[in-house]
Amino acid sequence: MAVADLFLPPHPQLRARLWRGFALMMGMALLWLVPVNLGLLGSPWPLALVWAAAGWARSGPRLVPALLIALAGLWLDLITGGPLFAWAFTGLTAYGLTLIQQRVFGKLPHGVLQGLASGGFAFAGGAFLALLRGDVSALPGLILPCLLAGVLFGTLETLYSLDEERDTR
Numbered sequence: 001m002a003v004a005d006l007f008l009p010p011h012p013q014l015r016a017r018l019w020r021g022f023a024l025m026m027g028m029a030l031l032w033l034v035p036v037n038l039g040l041l042g043s044p045w046p047l048a049l050v051w052a053a054a055g056w057a058r059s060g061p062r063l064v065p066a067l068l069i070a071l072a073g074l075w076l077d078l079i080t081g082g083p084l085f086a087w088a089f090t091g092l093t094a095y096g097l098t099l100i101q102q103r104v105f106g107k108l109p110h111g112v113l114q115g116l117a118s119g120g121f122a123f124a125g126g127a128f129l130a131l132l133r134g135d136v137s138a139l140p141g142l143i144l145p146c147l148l149a150g151v152l153f154g155t156l157e158t159l160y161s162l163d164e165e166r167d168t169r
Contacts, residue, residue, distance in 0.1 A: 007063045014162050018056070021160045022068045025052050029072065032079050047122065047149030049073060049087060053094035054118035054153050055160025058107060061099050065162070069095050086129050093125025094118045115153025119146035 028048035049072055056065035073088025080087070098118045101108075108114040123146040130136050153160075 057098035059162035094122040097121035111157035112154030116150035119150030
């Protein structure tokens with residue numbers, strides 16, 4: 001991997017897919033403002049951050065996708081009224097732990113499995129923040145949205161894939 005590839009994907013089609021994925025993630029975050037309640041499933045919209053973390057980490061570590069996840073996390077913090085850097089930390093935790101998981105165990109063969117792993121990593125980041133704040137009451141409400149985001153990632157994987165081995169259309 002060349003030094004320039006540590007910042008952005010090398011192919012223009014993959015860079016375009018990165019920016020489309022970022023725009024989709026930011027747009028999905030706006031759905032948080034819509035009063036939709038899926039009962040126990042909560043709202044999966046903020047966890048579009050997990051979709052980006054799972055998809056973008058599959059191509060290896062890069063600086064720009066990590067920065068975009070952090071920016072989207074800050075955007076979510078502002079929209080949801082949560083503490084600053086909470087969603088950014090959660091997204092970067094999912095991204096970083098997905099990179100580590102792939103290095104240790106290899107890429108998971110199916111998008112749903114990768115999404116569930118990244119959703120679990122996002123939950124771990126959220127749980128860590130909740131423990132730091134001393135507020136664990138929000139944790140049960142985060143479990144099902146993380147699982148839902150992981151399952152939905154299987155169908156949305158191609159929107160976020162920056163993998164050169166895949167079709168680069």
